[in-house]
Amino acid sequence: ASPASPLETKSTCCYCGVGCGVIIEHDGQQITGVRGDPDHPANFGRLCTKGSTLHLTATPDSQVVRALYPELRPSREAPRARTDWDTALRHAADKFATVIREHGPNAVAFYVSGQLLTEDYYVFNKLAKGLIGTNNIDTNSRLCMSSAATGYKQTLGADSPPGCYDDLKHTDCLFLAGSNTAFAHPILFRRIEDARALNPAMKMIVVDPRRTDTAEQADLHLALLPGTDIALYNAMLHVMLWEEWIKPEYIGAHTEGFDVLRRTVREYTPAMAAEICGLTKKEIETAAEWFAHGGDASKATMSMYCMGLNQSTHGTHNNAALINLHLATAQIGKPGAGPFSLTGQPNAMGGREVGGMATLLSGHRDMDNAEHRAEVAKLWGIPSVPEQAGLTAIELFDAMAAGTVKAVWISCTNPAQSMPDQNLVRKALETCEFVVVQEAYRNTETARYADLLLPATSWGEKTGTVTNSERRISRVIQAVPAPGEARHDWDTAVDFARRLGNELGDTHTSALFPYTNEEDIWNEHRESTRGRDLDITGLSYATLEQQGPQQWPFPQGASGGKARLYEDGIYPTASGRAKFVATEHKDTVEKADARYPIRMTTGRLRDQWHGMSRTGTVARLYAHEAEPMIHMHAADIDRRGLKDGELVRVKSRRGEIVVKALASETVRPGQAFLPMHWGSNALGGLGTNALTLKSFDPYSKQPELKHSAVQISKY
Ligand code: SF4
Numbered sequence: 001a002s003p004a005s006p007l008e009t010k011s012t013c014c015y016c017g018v019g020c021g022v023i024i025e026h027d028g029q030q031i032t033g034v035r036g037d038p039d040h041p042a043n044f045g046r047l048c049t050k051g052s053t054l055h056l057t058a059t060p061d062s063q064v065v066r067a068l069y070p071e072l073r074p075s076r077e078a079p080r081a082r083t084d085w086d087t088a089l090r091h092a093a094d095k096f097a098t099v100i101r102e103h104g105p106n107a108v109a110f111y112v113s114g115q116l117l118t119e120d121y122y123v124f125n126k127l128a129k130g131l132i133g134t135n136n137i138d139t140n141s142r143l144c145m146s147s148a149a150t151g152y153k154q155t156l157g158a159d160s161p162p163g164c165y166d167d168l169k170h171t172d173c174l175f176l177a178g179s180n181t182a183f184a185h186p187i188l189f190r191r192i193e194d195a196r197a198l199n200p201a202m203k204m205i206v207v208d209p210r211r212t213d214t215a216e217q218a219d220l221h222l223a224l225l226p227g228t229d230i231a232l233y234n235a236m237l238h239v240m241l242w243e244e245w246i247k248p249e250y251i252g253a254h255t256e257g258f259d260v261l262r263r264t265v266r267e268y269t270p271a272m273a274a275e276i277c278g279l280t281k282k283e284i285e286t287a288a289e290w291f292a293h294g295g296d297a298s299k300a301t302m303s304m305y306c307m308g309l310n311q312s313t314h315g316t317h318n319n320a321a322l323i324n325l326h327l328a329t330a331q332i333g334k335p336g337a338g339p340f341s342l343t344g345q346p347n348a349m350g351g352r353e354v355g356g357m358a359t360l361l362s363g364h365r366d367m368d369n370a371e372h373r374a375e376v377a378k379l380w381g382i383p384s385v386p387e388q389a390g391l392t393a394i395e396l397f398d399a400m401a402a403g404t405v406k407a408v409w410i411s412c413t414n415p416a417q418s419m420p421d422q423n424l425v426r427k428a429l430e431t432c433e434f435v436v437v438q439e440a441y442r443n444t445e446t447a448r449y450a451d452l453l454l455p456a457t458s459w460g461e462k463t464g465t466v467t468n469s470e471r472r473i474s475r476v477i478q479a480v481p482a483p484g485e486a487r488h489d490w491d492t493a494v495d496f497a498r499r500l501g502n503e504l505g506d507t508h509t510s511a512l513f514p515y516t517n518e519e520d521i522w523n524e525h526r527e528s529t530r531g532r533d534l535d536i537t538g539l540s541y542a543t544l545e546q547q548g549p550q551q552w553p554f555p556q557g558a559s560g561g562k563a564r565l566y567e568d569g570i571y572p573t574a575s576g577r578a579k580f581v582a583t584e585h586k587d588t589v590e591k592a593d594a595r596y597p598i599r600m601t602t603g604r605l606r607d608q609w610h611g612m613s614r615t616g617t618v619a620r621l622y623a624h625e626a627e628p629m630i631h632m633h634a635a636d637i638d639r640r641g642l643k644d645g646e647l648v649r650v651k652s653r654r655g656e657i658v659v660k661a662l663a664s665e666t667v668r669p670g671q672a673f674l675p676m677h678w679g680s681n682a683l684g685g686l687g688t689n690a691l692t693l694k695s696f697d698p699y700s701k702q703p704e705l706k707h708s709a710v711q712i713s714k715y
Contacts, residue, residue, distance in 0.1 A: 002482060003285060003459050003536060004307055006025035006026060006027060006032050006033065007025070007026050007027060007028055007124070008023050008024065008025055008623050009022055009023070009024045009026065009477050009479035010022075010023055010024075010037055010475070010477060011023075011459075011460070011475070011477045011479065012029045012040075012346070012466055012474040012475070013050075013054065013112040013215060013477050014054070014099060014115065014346055014458070014476075014569065014614075015050050015100060015325055015346060015437055015470050015609050015615075016050075016344065016345070016346065016471040016609075017185070017342060017343025017345060017346060017348060018042055018043065018049055018184055018185050018186065018187050018188045018345055018416075018468060019039020019042045019346065019466060019467075019468025019469065019470075019474055019549075020036060020037075020040060020042050020043035020048075020184075020187050020352070020360070021036065021037030021039065021042060021044070021549070022034050022035070022036060022037055022047065022051060022224060022307070023035050023036070023044060023056065024055075024460055024477075024479040026098060026282070026460070026479045027479050027514070028480065029106070029480055029481065030058070030060075030480060031055050031058040031460050031479060032055065033045070033055050034047070034051070034052065034053075034054045034055040035052075036051070036052075036535065037113070038583055039473065040197065040474070040548070040549060041165075041189045041548070041549060042169045042187070042317065042468055042472060042474075043167065044551070045185050045219065046190055047187065048186035048187055048204040049186070049606065049607045049621065049624075050607060050609055050621070051187075051306055051589065052087065053419065053615075053618050053620060053621060054459065055143040056458075056617075056618045056620070057459075057614045057615070057617050057618060058459075058460055058480075060617065061617075062617035063483060064243055064460075064461035065441050065442060065443045065613075065617060066265045066440060066441060066442065066455070066483055066484070066486070067439050067440060067441060067442035067447070067453055067454075067455035067484075067486065068442075068455055068483055068484025068485060068486060068525070069083075069440075069455060069484055069485045070083050070085055070087075070088035070452070070453065070454050070455065070485070071080070071083065071450070071453040072087065072091060072359075072451070072453075073452075073638045074341050075612065075690045076451070077342075077605060080450070080451075080453060083210050083564060085362060085485065085487070085495075088452055089286050089488065089492070089496050089499055090456060090611055091452065092409075092436055092452055092496055092498060092500075093499035093500045093501075093502070093503045094503060095407055095434045096108055096132075096407050096409075096434075096500055096503075097503035097504050098712065099406045099433070099434070100132065101187045101504075102275075103133045103406060103567060105386070106134050106136055106388065106404075107133040107406045107407065108132060108134060108136065108405065108406070108407045108408070108409075109134070109136035109137065109138075109390075109391060109396050109399070109400075109405045109407075109408050109409070109413075110124055110127070110128050110138075110392065110408070110409045110410075110411070111137075111138060111139065111140075111408060111409070111410045111413065111415060112124050112136040112137065112138075112140075112146060112351070112410075112411045112412060112413065112454060113139055113140050113141075113345075113358060113411060113413035113442055114139060114141040114145070114343075114344070114345030114348035115140075115191050115345055115346055115347060115349055115412050115413070116347060116351065116356075116411065116412050116489055117126075117139060117347060117350070117462065117463075117464030117465060117466060117476055117489075117490075117515050117518075117523070118347060118350035118351075118353065118354060118402075118466065118467065118485040118517065119464040119490050119491040119518045119521040119522055120411070120412075120464065120488070120490045120493070121139075121351045121354045121356040121454065122345070122351060122354040122356070122362070122490075122521050122524070123355060123489075123493045123497070123515070123521060124137060124411065124489075124493055124514070125354050125355050125356040125362065125492045125498075126380065126474070126512065126513070127410070127496070127497045127500075128384050128390075129308045129351075129355075129376075129502060129511075129546050129668070130380045130512055131383075131387060131497055131500065131506065131509060131512055132205060132416075132482045132500070132512075133369055134386055134390065135359075135386050135388065135390025135391075136358065136390045136396065137356060137357070137358060137390060137394055137407065138357055138358040138390065138391065138392050138393045138415075139348075139349040139351055139356055139357055139393070139550060140345070140391055140393070140413045140415070140418060141345065141351050141352065141357065141395035142297050142357065142394075142598065142700075142701060142702060143311070143393060143419070143420075143703065144307070144344040144345055144347070144348050144416065144701065144702075145310060145341065145343060145344065145348045145352070145439035145654045146310070146315075146347075146357070146392075146697075146702045147309065147310035147311075147312065147315025147316050147318065147319055147697055147699075147702045148305075148309075148310055148315075148319055148341035148702035149153040149352060149467050149698040149700065150315075150316040150318075150319075150324070150343070150697075150699045150700040151309075151315070151316050151317075151318070151320050151323060151341075151700075153317020153340075154316060154320050154571070154572050154579065154581050154699070155319075155320050155323040155324070155578055155579055155581055156566065156573075156578050156581070157572075157573035157578065157579070158322065158364060158409070158572040159352055159364060159531045160338075160364075160471065160513065160533055160534065160572075161290075161340055161448050161470065161471060161472070162333065162339065162340070162408055162423060162564060162565040162566050163337070163338035163339075163340045163563075163564055163596045163603070164339040164471075164472075164551065164563045165188065165191060165300060165469045165470050166335075166563060167300075167335060167337070167338065167340070167564075168192055168194075168195040168302070168336075169195050169198065169199075169336070170189050170198070170335035170336030171195070171202065171300045171301065171302040171337065172201070172202055172203065172207070172293065172299040172300050172301065172620065173202065173203045173204075173205065173290050173291060173293065173299070173300070173301040173302070173518055174195075174202065174204045174302055174303075174304065174337065174559075175207070175287075175291055175301060175302070175303040175331070176202070176204065176205065176207065176208075176214060176218075176303070176304050176305070176536070177206075177207040177208075177229065177303060177304075177305040177306075177308060177309055177322060178207065178208065178229070178305050178306055178307060178308015178309040178310070178318075179214065179305055179306035179307070179308060179342055179447040180208065180210075180212040180213065180214045180215075180411075180603060180604065181188060181209070181214050181216070181304065181305060181306075181342070182212065182213040182214040182606075183212070183213060183214070183603075183604050183606040184306065184342070184344070184604045185306075185342055185469075185607065186210055186602075186606070188304075188342070188469075189214065189611065190617065192204070193217075193712065195655075198562045198663075201203065203219050203220070203290045204217065204220075204454060205218060205219065205221075205222065205287055206218035206219045206221050206222070206292070207222045207224060207229065208221070208222075208223065208309070209223055209224060209225060209226050209300035209307060209601060209667070209668070209671060210223070210309075210601065210603075210667055210673055211223065211519070211665065211666040211667075211673075212630075213606075214476070215282070220283065220286055220287060220290065222277075222279055222284075222287060223276055223278070223279070224277040224279055225276075225278040225518075225599075226326075226355050226533075226588055226601055226671070227279075227586075227587060227588035227705065227706075228276050228277040228311060228598055228627075228708055229269075229308075229312075229315075229318045229321065229322070230273075230279050230314065230317055230318060230321045230583055230584065230585045230586065231276040231556050232273055232277050232279070232284065232287075233271045233321035233322050233324065233325055233510075234265045234268035234273065234321060234442055234584075234585070235262065235268040235269065235273030235274075235277075235288075236259070236284060236287055236288040236325060236585075237268075237288075237324060237325055237328060238265045238266065238268045238269060238270070238273075239266065239267045239270060239285050239288035239289070240285065240291075240325075240329065241262065242290050242330060242663060243289075243294075243295070244295065245289075245291070245292035245293075245294060245295040245329065246328045246329055247297060247328070247330035249327060249330075249570070250327075250330035251327070251330075252630060253569060254569040254570075254571070254577055254578060255327050255328075255577050255578045255579065256575060256578075256579055256580070257578045257580040257581070257582065258277040258328070258580050259578050260403055260580070261324060261580040261582040262329075263582070263659075263689075264582040264583070265582075268585075269368055270284040270285055270621040271653070272492070272626075273585075274345050274602070275586055275653075276494055278668075282308075283685070289331065291331075291381070292323060292329045292698065295333070297330060298336065298494050299523065300334060300336030301326070301331040301336075301337055302329065302331075302336055302337055302338055302340060303322055303325075303326065303338075303339050303340060304340045304341075304342055305315065305319070305339070305340075305341055305342065305435050305591075306341070306344065306527075307324060307603070307705070307706060308706060309322070310341075310420070310700075310701075310702055311590070311702060311704060311705040311706040312404075312588075312704050312706060313586070313589050313695050313696060313697050313703075313704045314380050314583075314586040314697060314698065315696075315702050316587070316697050316698075317581065317583040318346040318699045319339075319510065320581035320583060321581070321583055321693045322339060323339045323344075323581075324330070324580050324581065326338060326339050326578060329579075332566060332578075333371070333564065333565070333566040333567045333568070333569060334344045334564075335465050335564070336562070340469070340470075341469070341511060342478065343469040343693060344471050344570075345610075347466040347467060347470070349467040349468070349471065349540050350465065350466050350467040350468070350473075352364070353467060353525075353529070353534055353552075354525055354528075355376075356368075357390075357392075358389065358390030358391055358392045358396075359377045359389070359392065359626035359701075360523070361373065361385065362379065362528040362529075363376075363528040363529040363530075363532040363534065363625070364370040364529075364532050364533055364534055365532070365549045365690045367385075367389065368389070369388075370387075370565060372586040373385045373387065376528070378454040379527070379528050380512065380527060381508070381511060381512070382512070384507065389455035391405070392422075392701035392702055393415075393419065393701070393703075394419075394694075394696050394701065395427050395681050395701070396408075397424070397428040398424075398431065398694075399487075400428035400431060400432040401428035401431050402428065402431075403428050403431060404430065404432065405432065406433045406624075407434040407436075408431070408434070408435055408436070409432060409436040410436065410437050410438065410446060411437075411439075411456070411489055411493075412437065412438065412439065412440075412456065412489060413446075414444040414445055414446045414610075414611045414613065414677075415429075415446055416444070416449060416677075416680075416688060417430060417444070417445045417446070417611045417679035417687055418610065418611055418676075418689065419681070419689060419694075419703075419706065420692035420693055420694045420703045420704075420705050421654050421689070421693055421694040422654075422686055422687060422689040422690040422692075423654060423655050423656065423686070425689075426445075426449070429449035430449065431692055434451050434452075435449050435450055435451050435452075435632065436450065436451070436452045436454065437449070437450035437453050437454070438454040438456050438458055438489060438492060439453065439454070440456045440457065440486070440594075440613075441614075442455075443613075444613055445492070445611070445679050445680050445687075451620070452488065453493055454561065455483075455484060455485060456486055456487065456488070456489050456492070456616075457478075457482045457483075457487065457488050457489075457570045458484045458486075459482070459614075460478070460479045460480055460634055461475060461478055461479075461480060461481070461587055462476065462478050462482075462487070462488050462489075463475075463476060463478045463483050463488075464476050464490075464518045464522070465476055465519050465522060465531075465544070467552070470551060471534075471551045471552050471561075472545065472549050472550065472551045472561070473536070473539065473549060473550055473551075473552060474544075474549040475541070475544050475549075476546065483538075485618075485653060487517075490515070490521060493515045495659070496513055497509060497512070497513045498510065498513060498516065501513075503687060507685070519541050522540075522541060523540070523598060526540070528698060529552075530555075530556075533553065533572050534552045535552070535554070535555040535556075535664050536553065536554050536555070536556050537553050537554075537556040538554045538555050538556040538557060538558045539552070539554040539561075540595045542564035547560070547684050561697060580622060583681060588704065589651075589695040589703070589704055589706045589707075590653075590668065590693060590707065590708055590709040591709065592709045593709065595711065596651075596653065596672065596709035596710055596711050597709070598632075598636065598670060598671065598672050598709065598710050598711065598712055599652070599670060599671045599672070599707060599708055599709060600630075600671070600672045600673070600674055600707070600709070601651075601671065601672075601673050601674075602673070602674055602675070602688060602692065602705055602706060603673065603675065603676060604622050604674045604676060605624065605625050606625075606678070607623070607624040607625070608625075608675070608677040608710075609677075610676075610677065611677065611679050612677050612678075612679070613628075623662050625675070627659075627660065628657075628659040628660070628674075628675070628678040628688075629658070629659055629661070629662040629675075630648065630650055630659050630661055630662065630671040630672050630673070630712065631658045631662050631664035631666060631667055631672060631674070631711065632661050632662065632663060632664065632667065632672045633664070633665075633667050633668060633670075633671070633672075634663045635669045636669055636670065636712070637661055637663050640712065640713060640714065641714065642661050642662065642712075642714060643661075644662065644663040645660055645661065645715040646660065646661055646714070646715075647659070647660055647661075648660070648661045648712050648714065648715055649713050649715045650672075650674070650691060650710050650711075650712050650715065651709045651712075651713070652690075652691040652693070652708050652711075653689075653693075653710065654690065654692075654693060654708075655690030655691055655693070655707075656685055656686075656689070656690065657686050657687065657690055657691065659674070659678075659684075672710065672712065674691070675688065676689075689705075691703075691710055692705050693708050693709055694709050
C-alpha cells in the first residue's frame, strides 16, 4: 500500500486503564500512524497525547532501544552476548530445573506485569502454579490496584468494579479521590468535562493533597494531609448520620455490620477530623452534604479513585471507608452511582481475572480457599495446585535479597526502577543467582541485571485481549511483524514450560500447554470463569469482533455485557449482603520530623508513562515537563536559601537523588511532589524510588509509594 492509503488495524492503546480503542495505520511492515477508534465505547475516537503519539514509538529511530535477539551471559563476570532461542531457553530450563530439584519449587519465582495481555498472563500463571507448583508469581499490579481489589472484596464480596464510564452522564456528584484524572486518565477526564457541560448542576469534589489540574476544576477541593482519607470519610459519615441523610432501608435490607461502624464514626466529629486532615469543618460538612445530596435519594453520587487511596499502608481500608459511604447512602447499583476504582495499567484487571498474582487463582478464585484450589486443579487436569502462600512483590524481592529465591523470571516490567526502596531491589537482583528478563526494551534498569535477556513483541506486534477500568474487554491486534527475533510473551512462556517439563520429567506438560495460538488460551481462560462473578463463557474472539468491546460478565447465551452490577442489592458474599468495614484513622508510616521535615508524594506527569521505556523515546512528550523536578512551595525554597530551578539534593532514610527544585503553588508548605517516572537514565544512577519505602498494607500487600519523609538541601 502507498502511504496515501495505509492499511488499518483496530487495536487498543497500551498505556492507561481507560482502554481507548486505536486504529493503527501501517504498510504491513511499519507502523505509520495512529488515530482514535470512533467505534470504541471507551473513547469514541479521542486519544490523549500519549495515545496519539504511539506510532512515534515505533519509528526506526525509536526502535534502536528495542531488544531484538536473546542475549546470555555464562557467568556474572562475563558480558552478555547474542545467542539463539534454542540455546537461551535450554539454558533457562536447565537453570530453573536445577534450582527446583535442589531447593524446591518455592526457590523460583515470576514477576510479571499489568501490561501483559490476558493470554500471556494466563500462561505464566499456569506455568508457576500448574507446572512448577509454586504460588510465587506476582506482578507490578501489586503496586497499582491490589488495595482496590481487597477493598472491593472486603465490602462488596468480589473484585468487581460495579459501574461504568457511562455513569458519568447520570451522576449528580462526582467524588474524585487520590486521582489526578486530568493527567493520569485524560480521555476519561474529557468525558467528565462533557458530563459537567451537559449537567452544569453536577458537583465535582476532588480529594488530593495537591492542587492538581484536576483539583483546579473542582467545585470543592479537599486538600487533605497525605494519608488522612479514613478520618475524612468517617467524619463525612458522622455528618450524614447526624443529619439523617443515610438510608436505613437499604442498610437493613442489603448490608451488615453497620452498628459497629456507627459506633466507630461517632468519635469522628468534623472538628476532630478537620484537625487530622488539615481541612476545615465546613469543607467536611459540605462534602458530606453533596455526597448524600442532603438525603435526596433521587440524586446520584459516583466516586472515582486511584493511587492516592491504593498506594498506602492502609490502602484497603482507605477504599473500604469510601465504599462505606456509598452503602450507607444507597449510592450504588443505579445509574450514576457507585464506587469506581480507576485502573492504572492497561490490563491490571485482566491479570486479576486469570489469577496471575501470588494470592489468587484463575477466574477470581482465592488461593487460600481449598474448594477453589480443587476447582482449578480439576480444570487444569492436575492432582492439586499449591497451598502455600506465594510471595507478593515486596516479599519476593526481599526473598531474592535473602537468597531464598534463587531464580526469577521478570516479564514486561522494570522493577529496578518501579519498586520502592530501589537500592534494596537492585541488591536483590544482584544476589539472585539467575535472572531472566523478558522485555521489549534492552535499556531498562532491570535489563542490566539480566543473565538472560529475551526479546518480546510489543504494541502493534502482538494479539490478545485486555480489560479496562470498567470491566470492558477489548481486542489487541498485531499489525506489523515482530522486530528482529522478538517473540510473543505467551509463546516464549509455553516453549519454556515444555522444556522445563522435560527437564523435570513431567509427562503432563504437553497436555498442560497445548496452545498453538492466542485464541486457544483465551478459550481455556473463558471456560475457567464459568459460574464465577466474571463469567465470560459467552465471549469468544468472534463475538468481540462482531459486537465490539464488551463488559463482563458475559455468560454463555448472553446477548451483551453488563453495564452495572448489584442493581438487585444482592452481593457476592456468603450472606448476599455487602459488609461495612469499621476502620480507624491510621497515619502514614513515615512522619515528618526535624531531620526529614518534608512530606513527599509521588505521581504521574501528563505526557509520560511509568518508567518511560516507551514514552521516553518520543521527543515531543518532553515538551510538557522536560526533566526531573521536585515541586516545592516557594516558602520552603526560600527557607532553605534555594532558588527556583536550582539543583537540590533530596534525601530520605533509604537513598538520595539530585534534581531541580520547581517553585509550585500546587503543594502546601512542608510538602513536595516528585513525578514517579524518572529512573537512573535521567538521574545518573538512581531514580525517584530510591527515596520511597517498602512498607505495605497488611491485606493487599501494596506498598506506600505515595508518601515518604525527605530532606531537601542545596546541591
Ligand atoms: Fe491511551 Fe489512556 Fe490516553 Fe486513552 S487515556 S489514549 S488509554 S493513555
